[in-house]
Amino acid sequence: xxxxxxxxxxxxxxxxxxxxxxxxxxxxxxxxxxxxxxxxxxxxxxxxxxxxxxxxxxxxxxxxxxxxxxxxxxxxxxxxxxxxxxxxxxxxxxxxxxxxxxxxxxxxxxxxxxxxxxxxxxxxxxxxxxxxxxxxxxxxxxxxxxxxxxxxxxxxxxxxxxxxxxxxxxxxxxxxxxxxxxxxxxxxxxxxxxxxxxxxxxxxxxxxxxxxxxxxxxxxxxxxxxxxxxxxxxxxxxxxxxxxxxxxxxxxxxxxxxxxxxxxxxxxxxxxxxxxxxxxxxxxxxxxxxxxxxxxxxxxxxxxxxxxxxxxxxxxxxxxxxxxxxxxxxxxxxxxxxxxxxxxxxxxxxxxxxxxxxxxxxxxxxxxxxxxxxxxxxxxxxxxxxx
Numbered sequence: 001x002x003x004x005x006x007x008x009x010x011x012x013x014x015x016x017x018x019x020x021x022x023x024x025x026x027x028x029x030x031x032x033x034x035x036x037x038x039x040x041x042x043x044x045x046x047x048x049x050x051x052x053x054x055x056x057x058x059x060x061x062x063x064x065x066x067x068x069x070x071x072x073x074x075x076x077x078x079x080x081x082x083x084x085x086x087x088x089x090x091x092x093x094x095x096x097x098x099x100x101x102x103x104x105x106x107x108x109x110x111x112x113x114x115x116x117x118x119x120x121x122x123x124x125x126x127x128x129x130x131x132x133x134x135x136x137x138x139x140x141x142x143x144x145x146x147x148x149x150x151x152x153x154x155x156x157x158x159x160x161x162x163x164x165x166x167x168x169x170x171x172x173x174x175x176x177x178x179x180x181x182x183x184x185x186x187x188x189x190x191x192x193x194x195x196x197x198x199x200x201x202x203x204x205x206x207x208x209x210x211x212x213x214x215x216x217x218x219x220x221x222x223x224x225x226x227x228x229x230x231x232x233x234x235x236x237x238x239x240x241x242x243x244x245x246x247x248x249x250x251x252x253x254x255x256x257x258x259x260x261x262x263x264x265x266x267x268x269x270x271x272x273x274x275x276x277x278x279x280x281x282x283x284x285x286x287x288x289x290x291x292x293x294x295x296x297x298x299x300x301x302x303x304x305x306x307x308x309x310x311x312x313x314x315x316x317x318x319x320x321x322x323x324x325x326x327x328x329x330x331x332x333x334x335x336x337x338x339x340x341x342x343x344x345x346x347x348x349x350x351x352x353x354x355x356x357x358x359x360x361x362x363x364x365x366x367x368x369x370x371x372x373x374x375x376x377x378x379x380x381x382x383x384x385x386x387x
Contacts, residue, residue, distance in 0.1 A: 007146040008147060014075065016189045024334075027301075029238075031233050031234055031237035031241070031376035031377065032374055032375075032376060032377070033280070033311055033379065034052070034055055034056060034370060034377040034378070034379050034380065035051055035056060035156065035204075035374045035377070037198060037379065037380070038052040038055075038056060038155075038156065038178050039156060040343030042055075043370060046111060046114050046116050046142055047070065047076055047142055048110075048381075049110065049114060050107050050108075050111040050114065050116070051076075051109040051201070051380040051383075051384075052101050052110075052117065052380045053106055053107070053109075053110035053111050053155060054066075054104075054106045054110060054380070055082070055103075055377055055379070055383060056106065056155065056156075056158070056304070056376065056377060057099065057101060057102040057105075057106045057306055058099065058101040058102050058127060058158070058160050058306065058309060058321070059096070059103070059183070060086060060090060060095040060096055060098075060099050061086060061222070061225055061239060061240065062238050062240065062241070062370055062376070063084040063086065063096065063099070063225075063238055063239070064081075064084065064238045064374055064376060064383070065080055065081045065082065065084035065085075065096045065100065066078060066079075066080075066100060066103050066383055067080070067081045067239070067355040067383055068383055068384050068385065068387055069078040069384070069385045069387075071139075071232075071382060072142070073141075074115055074142050075137045075140060075141045075142065076135045076140040076142075077138070077140075078100065078103070078104065078136070078138045078140065079137060079385070080093070080096065080097075080132040080133075080137050080138055081099065081155070081161065082132070082133075083095070084238075085113070085131075086221060087221075088218050088220075088221040088329060089212065089218050089221055089222075089327050089329060090327065090328075090329055091131075091329055091348060092130060092238055092300055092328055092359075093131050093132040094265045094328065095292070095323065095327070096132065096301065097132060097137075097231065097295055097298040097299060097360065098136070098298050098299075098301050098302035098360060099297065099337075100137050100299060100301060100302060101299035101300060101301060101302020101303045101305070101306070102302040102303070102305055102306040103302075103308075104120055104138055104140070104299065104302070104303060105302065105304075105306040105307060106155065107140065107302035108120065108140075108146075108151065108172065109151065109152040110148055110155070110251075110304055111142060111146055111150070111151050111162045112146035112148050112149060113148055113149075113152050114146075114274075115144065115145070115146060116139070116142050116143065116145065116146050116239050117142070117143045117145035118140050118146070119140065119141045119142075119143065120138050120139075120140055121138060121139045121140075122137070122138050122296050122299050123135070123136070123138070123295055123296065124138070124139045127294075127295040127296075128186075128212065128307075129225065129294070129295065129317045131290060132295075135300075136148040136309070137211055138299070139265075147250060151182060151307060151311060151314065152310070152371065153314065154310040154311075154313040154314040154344055154376075155310060157313050158309050158313050159311055159313070159372035159373065159374065159375075160309075160319070161319060161320045161322055161364075161368045161372035162278065162320055163318065163320070163365030163369060163370050164277065164278050164281035164320060164366045164368075165203070165276065165281050165282055165283055165338070165364065165367055165368055165369065166281075166366060166367040166368075166369055167281055167283055167336070167366075167375075169283065169366065169367045170193065170283050170284070171191075171193050171283055171284035171317070171366060172193070173193065174342075175315060176181035176189075176191045176193065177314075178276065178287070178311065178315060179191075179286070179308060179312060182307050182308065182310070182311035183304045183307055183311075184303060184304055184307065184310065184362060185290075185300060185304055188288050188289050188290060188301070188304060188342055189286060189287075189288060189308070190284045190289060190359075191284065191285070191287075191289075191365075192284060192285045192286075192287065193283075193284045197283065198283065198284060198285060200342075201281060201285045201362075202279060202285075204280050204325055204335060204338060204339060204342070205246070205278075205279055205285075205324070205325065205362070205364075206276065207280075207325075208322075208324040208325035208335040208339075209275060209324050209329050210272075210280065211324070211332055211335065212298055212324045212331075212332070213268075213271070213272065213275075213329045214263070214304035215329075218261075218329060218331065221261075222240060223258050223261050223262065223360060224258070225238075225239035225240050226239065226240045226242055226258055226261070227239050227241045227242065227243070227266045227376075228244075228251045228256060228257070228258070228295070229238065229243055229244070229247070229248045229251035229252070229256075230241050230243045230244070233249075233260075235379055237376035237377055238376070238377075238378060241369035241375070242256070243374050262330055265278035275297075279322065281366075281369075282364040282365075283365075283366040284320070284362060284364075284365040284366055285362065285363065285365060286303060286308065286362075286363050286365050287343050287359050287360075287361060287362045287363070288301050288308070288359070288360050288361045289343065289357060289359050290345055290356060290357070290358050290360055291297055291352040291357055291358070292357065292358060293360075297309075297358065297360070298360060301361060304362075305321075305361050306364075312365065316367065317365060317366065317367060318362070318364075318365070318366060318367060318372060319363050319365055320363055321361060321362070321363045322362055322364055323361055323362045323363070324362070324373050325338070325339040325362065326359055326360070326362060329345075339357055339359055339362065340358070343359045344357055344358055344359040352365055
């Protein structure tokens with residue numbers, strides 16, 4: 001393989017094990033169209049205008065696990081798309097439930113921007129603590145009203161920044177306080193900005209990342225969700241998108257394949273190298289905790305994760321989820337226990353607040369050294385159930 005091909009393969013490898021995929025546009029289709037469709041949405045139905053924004057919410061492996069039913073009384077019912085499960089790395093659907101919470105909060109903010117109050121009734125028919133089932137995740141009633149939130153102004157620019165951060169630009173305690181003030185549950189935010197604490201978390205994040213990369217089933221789940229080349233991304237704009245004018249020819253020639261990302265192959269080694277450097281370039285970490293690990297708490301964590309993303313974006317900061325250590329599968333038991341013990345127990349936090357009990361999300365925070373791209377999305381209308 002030539003040096004140029006190795007470099008291109010490294011670019012592809014770098015998108016693996018991320019919350020969201022890549023961004024370059026193929027000539028034949030534009031899976032990024034929903035990012036432009038949201039600001040331009042002109043439907044007379046405020047629910048559809050809000051949905052155009054909500055589908056841009058962050059979510060695990062870009063699975064976009066939301067399905068909507070339009071109700072005759074001007075409401076919406078949100079369901080979990082069980083075909084979008086991550087059975088290996090998210091066996092209890094906890095992370096996907098958090099993603100649904102992100103969706104709900106962006107929907108609510110978009111509705112308020114239009115002068116509507118989107119009232120969320122979570123799990124109106126009950127819940128399943130083991131896995132999400134066919135019952136509704138939420139019912140959302142639209143009514144005139146709602147208070148516009150300045151966070152919404154950052155919605156079109158929000159990204160999950162899988163990039164190195166500027167190590168010469170620390171995150172300050174004042175910035176953490178601003179982020180905390182943007183949350184619905186401010187006490188749930190924890191932060192590490194002191195060098196020794198950040199270094200300890202960088203070590204935990206890296207060890208957990210390596211465990212996932214070396215666990216055949218967990219890594220295989222990510223590889224199976226790769227969308228290779230513009231045609232695959234256009235046909236299925238979810239999962240881990242690897243595409244663009246430089247990469248598509250490699251796919252066409254059979255040089256960039258899923259097999260290339262498996263252990264012992266060039267793409268796998270390059271992926272390890274790229275992520276080691278990226279995760280090392282982290283000046284701060286933040287995490288969200290909830291009092292318990294029930295479904296309502298997971299949705300609430302998702303709503304605040306979306307708000308944390310928007311607040312960071314508005315401040316010129318970048319946020320990248322690195323929650324591998326919080327996952328519930330067997331190989332991750334050690335890091336999960338360590339993360340919960342270190343971050344989730346009650347006690348004084350960075351600003352003297354009392355941290356809550358169950359850590360739901362962990363992320364890198366800093367100033368990105370490049371602009372993070374948007375991610376392919378299914379259009380809002382494709383996520384509406386018939387009838």
